Amino acid sequence: MRKSTFSRTELSRAFGIDVATLGTGSAGTGFSFGKVAPGVTSEPHRHDEIEAFVVLSGAGKVRTDLGEISIKAGDVVLFDPFEAHVLHNDGDEDLNFVDVFWRDGKAALDAAAQVAAPGRPIFVFSAPPTPNGDLHLGHLSGPYLGADVYTRFLRMNGAEAYHLTGSDDYQSYVVTRADADQSTPAKVARHYAHEVRTTLGLLDCEIHSFLHTMGDAAYGEFQVACFRSLLRSTAVDVSESPALFDAVTGDYLYEPDVSGLCPDCGASAGGNICEDCGAPNLCHDLGAVRSRHSAEAPLVGFVRRPELDLERCYVNIDRHLRASGAPVRILDLFARLRQRADLSVPLTHPSNWGLPAEGLRGQVIWAWPEMAFGFLYNIQALGRMLGRDWMRRCPATTGRLSISSVSTIPSTTLYSTPLFMPRCSPTGRRGSGIT
Ligand SMILES: [Zn+2]
Known part of the structure; x- marks a missing residue:
């Protein structure tokens, strides 16, 4: 006793x-x-x-x-x-x-088998890797092995489940790697996308559709159409807002170009997103911000970009989170974002690497919203291989499709939410990374 x-x-x-x-x-x-x-x-x-x-x-x-x-x-x-x-x-x-x-x-097995009911495909997405290097052990042991095990488990229990991923070719980090290697972004993306695929093969990680975003004309056209629909959204305004520039070179600074302290959690973060807590930042709101281009403190200027006003999306996001059984880490991120009033996230950036943002000369579609739409494109690409009529332009809103994602960066899930109200799928242990 x-x-x-x-x-x-x-x-x-x-x-x-x-x-x-x-x-x-x-x-x-x-x-x-x-x-x-x-x-x-x-x-x-x-x-x-x-x-x-x-x-x-x-x-x-x-x-x-x-x-x-x-x-x-x-x-x-x-x-x-x-x-x-x-x-x-x-x-x-x-x-x-x-x-x-x-x-x-x-x-638990009986309940999982019910969730994976026949006639209802389940798409398990592992975060598309940035092709700026090969995968390391942490990548493999996290999202990719997790998604592989989860998909195999679903299939062994009779579910129609697929593991999808791809190379996120238009990430700005590819440019940084190309600069360091004295190469071009396209060459770097092609080389490391091949390395990544080979490594996943060596792990015996079964991928049912691997999407290369670069060099696929239909993918580019699809993204242009999605970008137009974003611009028409009542949650998006094209407006001039503060941005960072290098004091010496005059370069526009974002993502790997800057580092500082996350305005949300205080950890060291790069531009636009904190890898530690997943919160977006606006670069100029980073603490102790530094440019990687020169030793001088960056200057604040103004750029006209389409911006997503998160406050106008909170009702949708909230509904999605309730329906999807999102892990606590994502719920916590959402709760913290809601406390930051007037947070608008730019959807394009001045750059010459990426898919051109129509109507905004010299700007490209930011790789993160591009990735969200890329999930839909990947489902249709898989459907074509399987002889199925899954349409990227009209995802089912009731029952037929469900999305699972395994992601190291929680915000990936947030950006992909407005298009789907997916049926819930089981998590592993409480608070695990698989949703
Ligand atoms: Zn943070």
């Missing part, structure tokens, strides 16, 4: 509510105390364990994929493996409950 005591006033934050871990038994079992304050909603999550809430006091609502039910003191709610759930306190006193969870391998 073991006895321990917990304090209801010393709780820690997890899943958006206050909890105290009470204990764990054998592997895969555990129990905790949870408190949801009035008006608070827990973060949606799902996991392979079966879970039960025993409501001690208070009242509220539980939402799952199947709908919403009211709960009050004395109720016990049981969740199947991978069943997404959210707890909301709509009363005026604390909702206190005991949470018990345990792992049942057979139940």
Whole structure:
């Protein structure tokens, strides 16, 4: 017999509510105390364990994929493996409950097989690598091995699942590598895309469609059409906004051209995106910003670019995150972004490497929104190989398609959301990187 005591006033934050871990038994079992304050909603999550809430006091609502039910003191709610759930306190006193969870391998496998129902293709995307070098062990052990294992698991259980990726040829980092190698971006992209593919082959990583974005005329035309639709979007304005320039060379600075401190998490970050926390930045808002072109501090100028006003997208993003069972890391990124008022992200940059941005002379479509549309193009390319009629221009909005992504950079998922309301697919352990 073991006895321990917990304090209801010393709780820690997890899943958006206050909890105290009470204990764990054998592997895969555990129990905790949870408190949801009035008006608070827990973060949606799902996991392979079966879970039960025993409501001690208070009242509220539980939402799952199947709908919403009211709960009050004395109720016990049981969740199947991978069943997404959210707890909301709509009363005026604390909702206190005991949470018990345990792992049942057979139940988890049965639930996973249901998610992977026949007739519903599942597309597993691993983040398209930038062809500025070969893959290293960290790349392989993270997104690529993870996506390979996940796709094989789905297929072994009868699902129609495909692993898709490609080389993200128009990334600005390819230019930096070409400068260092005294080569051209096109040569660098071609060389390392081949290396990457060969390495994935040596790993026995099965890729069902590998998209080379450079040199595919139809891909370029598709991106032009997507870019036009972005410009027509009510969330996009073409406006003049601050940008960084090198004080000596006068070069426009973005991505690998600058480094500094992330305005969101404070970690060292490159321009436009923080690899640490996934938050976008605007280069001029980096702390202690430095140019890589010269030793002088960069100058702030102005550039006219189409910008995505994130605030106008939050309702869509929120709906997508709730429906997709996104991992906690992405939910956390979204919550932090919402706190930054007036955040508009440029969709093009002055550069001569990339797909030309129509109507904006000397500018190219930023590689990240390009990648989001590239996912759709890749699905159609795969469909063509398989003799299927999947259309990149009209992705299904109900049921037929579902997207899974394995990404090292959470924002990839955010940019791809407006086009899909994918059905949820199972995550591995709680908070794992596979969504
Ligand atoms: Zn950061």
